[in-house]
Amino acid sequence: MSGGADIAVIAGQGALPGLIARAAPGVLVCEMEGTPSDIGTPDTLRFRIERLVPFLDTLADRGIKRVVFAGALQRPHVDMEMIDPRSAQLVPRLAMAMQAGDDATLRAVIEIFEDWDFKVVGAHEIAPDLVCAPGVICGAPSDRDHADAERAAAIVADLGRADIGQGAVVAGGLCLAVETLPGTDAMLDFVRLHKGLRDDLKSVRGVFFKAPKPNQDRRADLPAIGVQTVVNAAAAGLSGIAFEAGGVMLLDRDAVIEAARAADLFLWACAP
Structure with missing residues (x-):
């Protein structure tokens, strides 16, 4: 640049x-x-x-x-x-x-x-390196993770049309939380505090999905994922983070990937 x-x-x-x-x-x-x-x-x-x-x-x-x-x-x-x-x-x-x-x-x-x-x-x-091409960056999302990410993406699209938020957590097909005014960290902390909603964390962990709002002007307020996002997702007991490729920024990509690997979380840039 x-x-x-x-x-x-x-x-x-x-x-x-x-x-x-x-x-x-x-x-x-x-x-x-x-x-x-x-x-x-x-x-x-x-x-x-x-x-x-x-x-x-x-x-x-x-x-x-x-x-x-x-x-x-x-x-x-x-x-x-x-x-x-x-x-x-x-x-x-x-x-x-x-x-x-x-x-x-x-x-x-x-x-x-x-x-x-x-x-x-x-x-x-x-800084074009902030966004990712489609593909799994680290880890290996399961078939259940794929289904949860798809369900979360549909929820986030509806949230965005209502101008509410840009993220959601889904586990076993059930929506555990959505992002609202307090932001991503507050949403993930809510999921952490309510781990008891998932009877078996080993089989039903859940996916955090993030994407821009439909028809959003991407010159401002493009969603982002940082190291703290990964830390909070791990604390919430999730299996990984999925996000829209080209529509979500990874802040300090190397550190984010390292944190995800250390926490045994997948990072997956989903094709829009």
């Missing part, structure tokens, strides 16, 4: 912003106040949502052409007294999108950046 002198990364929390910065040296790191990233430096450009237009103007003045959103961003508390007149014109547009859900909010934000002639690109476009 070439240098990132014309790229701004809107950095949220988690490992992804750092991976983008390493894949494209020279990127301009930007943080929304109240949501610090793990890669903030003295040169980091910090902004407030109440002054979004001046921030966009600053990016243009610095020669930024491409923008990538990376990491988890919390919905900010908006201080109406701090909004400048030009940014105030965007408030109704953003407020309506927020009421329609996360997907609508992301689409509205992307459209605003595009209105300033920035090209919004996905994290996987900057």
Whole structure:
């Protein structure tokens, strides 16, 4: 990947912003106040949502052409007294999108950046090694695992259409948990705490499946799996993790694979 002198990364929390910065040296790191990233430096450009237009103007003045959103961003508390007149014109547009859900909010934000002639690109476009081609990466899913993954994929598709979540756990054909607002870690912890729902963990362990939402704009909020995901899936007593090939990022792939092998979990990138 070439240098990132014309790229701004809107950095949220988690490992992804750092991976983008390493894949494209020279990127301009930007943080929304109240949501610090793990890669903030003295040169980091910090902004407030109440002054979004001046921030966009600053990016243009610095020669930024491409923008990538990376990491988890919390919905900010908006201080109406701090909004400048030009940014105030965007408030109704953003407020309506927020009421329609996360997907609508992301689409509205992307459209605003595009209105300033920035090209919004996905994290996987900057660092293509983050996504996987179809195939079993490690371990060996059984016939039952295949059936559970297929069932979980159907559930995740329905969740996504309702803009609820991007993951589900299925064991022996039964749905044990789905991902909602608290996120993947909370879902897997729920499964861990309710291992008793499976009478025989050796024969019915279960599969965690993750995929983007149907019709999701993949330039933002592409789901990701990291080492902690593997650790939590193992603690939940699952047999492995399946995910949509090309649609889910592996953060620090080598470490994720090593953790899965150590925990005797399979990793399977399923063809869409």
